[in-house]
Structures are given as C-alpha cells and as structure tokens.
Amino acid sequence: MQHILYAGNRADWPGYRAALPPLLAARGIEARLAPDIPADQVNYIIYAPDGPVQDFSAFPGLRAVFSLWAGVEKIIGNASLNVPLTRMVDAGLAMGMRDYVAAHVLRHHIGMDTHIHGQDGQWRNTVFPPLARDRSIGILGLGALGANCGAALAQFGFRVTGWSRTRKNIAGIACYSGDDGLKTVLETSEILVLLLPYTDNTHHVLNAETLAQMRRGSIIINPGRGGLVDEAALLVALERGDIGHATLDVFQTEPLPADHPFWAHPRVTVTPHIAASSRPETCAEVLAENIARSTHGEDLLFQVDRSAGY
Known part of the structure; x- marks a missing residue:
C-alpha cells in the first residue's frame, strides 16, 4: 500500500481524487490518496508551492515529491x-502553452491589433503581412514546452530559431546555445518567445544589453517566467520604440499591481498568468506513471537536476 499525500490546491482536489486512483489501479498499485495522512505514513507527496507543505523533514518515509508546477524555483532551494x-510536464500544459504562443504569434504576425482597434470608418490601404515563411520567430528555452511550441510554429511555415543552455537537435528549429548563439537568436528574431526555466543564470536574460541586440520594432511574448525580464529595461526599450510590443503573461510580482506601468502602456498586452495550466486529468497520467516507476525502482520522468536548477 502506497500512501500519497495530496498537498496541492484544494480546489483541484476533486479532480485528482477522481482521476488518479483508477490509473494507479491499472498499474497494479494499491494506494491511499488523501489530503490528510499522518506524516509518518506518507510515501509520496503531490505538491504545489502554494500548498500546505513546506517542511519535508516531517515525513520520514518520503520517497519522492511530485510538483504540479512546471517551474521549481520556489522549491529547489x-x-x-x-x-x-519532479516537475510537471503534462499533455494539457503543453497543449495550452502551444495554443497561447501560436495565437499571439499569429496575432502579431498579421497585425491583428491594427484592425481590431482601428475601426474608425476609414478604409485604408495597409501593408500586407509577409507569409509565415518570411517571418523569423525566436524561442528562448527548448525544453518540452519550448520544443513543442517551436514545432507547432514551424508547421505554420515560420522560420524558427531556438536557444537553450545546451545545444539541441529539433526538427524544424535552427538550434543554438552559448553566448554567441543567444546573440544570433536575438538579432534575427522578429517575434521572440520566452520559455526558459527561471534560474540564477536566466534571471533578467532580457536586460538593457540583450534588448539592445534585438531588431528595432521586434515583439516579445513572455508566457514563461516573470524573472526572465528586467521590467524597467523593457519599459525603456518600449518607450524608445526599440521593442514594438510586449505580450506578457508572467511578472516579477503577481498579481501585477494595479499601478504598474504595464497596465496602461499602449505597447504592452497584459494577460493574468493564463497561458497554460496543469489539469488534473492530464497531470494524473504523469503522476501515476512516476509513482509506478518509483515503486519499481525505475528512473522518474522529469526529475529535477538541482545543480542545473530545473
């Protein structure tokens, strides 16, 4: 009998209670799943950083912790x-992120805002957008989410480049790494998508220096981590017109304060951290597989490398 403590968002508990036990039973695992189990009986914790568990030393029989969030910066230390x-990489999260990124890339690619917000009774000849094959999209971060988004954009026909800490080989994406590779992606991207994990090395990866390397008028889309962007430097770049627009879903302080300049800035779109979420029905598949793997002494999916920070 495996004792699994659910220490995530209480509002999601009914979904996990319904989805996870049948998946475990199908793998031959007898388990007790509950949000309240005596600490000395707990074998696994399903965890969210804003949940009730912060001190893991209280669980002497603990074998693994399965985070429900893709980012682990709030727990790794x-x-x-x-x-x-382990961190969560599930089908629902990947599909949600793909949809958000594709929607906003296409929005900026075809200049949708001009037509939506410019209906003033005047019929004007406007510049036709280029075909997707003539538009350069850059992605910083080529993990599971970045690679999935890049592959989707490549299917539209966009020229996709990507950068990661270590060199990747992904069909449809020109992959780069290292300082020179980052410079190449920044200089060539007309639309830049941020999907890096947040670590000491990626803190403010977009700053005054790197923003200055980008094409004038380029677009930034950040559904990744708020700490990837130096917000003060971005505001300066927006005011100068160096950056044409920033669509931001994540911020250094959340919720974004009501008096933050981003809210009223004409070149900023604010969305309230809704790009993608982990859904119980798809997360349960990953959790069940990892509990089975741990039970059988096998390697875990999406295990965090603490030295790398993700």
Missing part, C-alpha cells in the same frame, strides 16, 4: 527536501 523531485 528547500533544505528540508532530500528525496527526488
């Missing part, structure tokens, strides 16, 4: 955690 930690 927890000194009380000394068992394997």
Whole structure:
C-alpha cells in the first residue's frame, strides 16, 4: 500500500481524487490518496508551492515529491527536501502553452491589433503581412514546452530559431546555445518567445544589453517566467520604440499591481498568468506513471537536476 499525500490546491482536489486512483489501479498499485495522512505514513507527496507543505523533514518515509508546477524555483532551494523531485510536464500544459504562443504569434504576425482597434470608418490601404515563411520567430528555452511550441510554429511555415543552455537537435528549429548563439537568436528574431526555466543564470536574460541586440520594432511574448525580464529595461526599450510590443503573461510580482506601468502602456498586452495550466486529468497520467516507476525502482520522468536548477 502506497500512501500519497495530496498537498496541492484544494480546489483541484476533486479532480485528482477522481482521476488518479483508477490509473494507479491499472498499474497494479494499491494506494491511499488523501489530503490528510499522518506524516509518518506518507510515501509520496503531490505538491504545489502554494500548498500546505513546506517542511519535508516531517515525513520520514518520503520517497519522492511530485510538483504540479512546471517551474521549481520556489522549491529547489528547500533544505528540508532530500528525496527526488519532479516537475510537471503534462499533455494539457503543453497543449495550452502551444495554443497561447501560436495565437499571439499569429496575432502579431498579421497585425491583428491594427484592425481590431482601428475601426474608425476609414478604409485604408495597409501593408500586407509577409507569409509565415518570411517571418523569423525566436524561442528562448527548448525544453518540452519550448520544443513543442517551436514545432507547432514551424508547421505554420515560420522560420524558427531556438536557444537553450545546451545545444539541441529539433526538427524544424535552427538550434543554438552559448553566448554567441543567444546573440544570433536575438538579432534575427522578429517575434521572440520566452520559455526558459527561471534560474540564477536566466534571471533578467532580457536586460538593457540583450534588448539592445534585438531588431528595432521586434515583439516579445513572455508566457514563461516573470524573472526572465528586467521590467524597467523593457519599459525603456518600449518607450524608445526599440521593442514594438510586449505580450506578457508572467511578472516579477503577481498579481501585477494595479499601478504598474504595464497596465496602461499602449505597447504592452497584459494577460493574468493564463497561458497554460496543469489539469488534473492530464497531470494524473504523469503522476501515476512516476509513482509506478518509483515503486519499481525505475528512473522518474522529469526529475529535477538541482545543480542545473530545473
């Protein structure tokens, strides 16, 4: 019998209670799943950083912690955690992120805002957008989410380049790494998508220096992590026209304060951290597989490399 403590958002508990037990049973695993199990009986924790568990030393029989979030920056430094930690990469999260990124890339590609917000009774000849094959899209971060988004954009016909800490080989994406590779992607991208994990090395990856390397008038889309962008430097670049527009779903402070300049800026679109979410029905598939793998002594899916920070 495996004892699994659910320590995520209480509002999502009914979904996990319904979805996970049948998946475990199908894998031959007898389990008790509950939001309240005596600490000395807990074998696994399904965890969210804003959930009730912060001190893992209280669980002597703990074998692994399965985070429900894609980002692990809020847990990776927890000194009380000394068992394997996994992050969530599930089909629902990947599809949601793909849809958000594709929608906003296409929005900026065809200049949709001009027509939506410019209906003033005047019929004007406007510049036709280029075909997708003539538009350069850059993606910073080629993990599961970045690679999936890049592949989708490549299917539209966009010229897609991507950058990651280590060199990747992904069909349809020209992949780069290292400082020179980052410079190449910044200089060539007309629309830049940020999907890097947040670590000490990626903090403010877009700053005054790197923003200056981008094409004048280029577009930034950030559905990744708020800390990837130096917000003060971005505001300066927007005011100068160096950056044409920024569509931002994540911020250094959330919720975004009501008096933040982003809200009223004509070159900024604010969305309230809704690009993608982990859904119980798809997360449960990953959780069940990882519990089965741990039970059988196999490698876990999406195990966090603490030295790398993700």
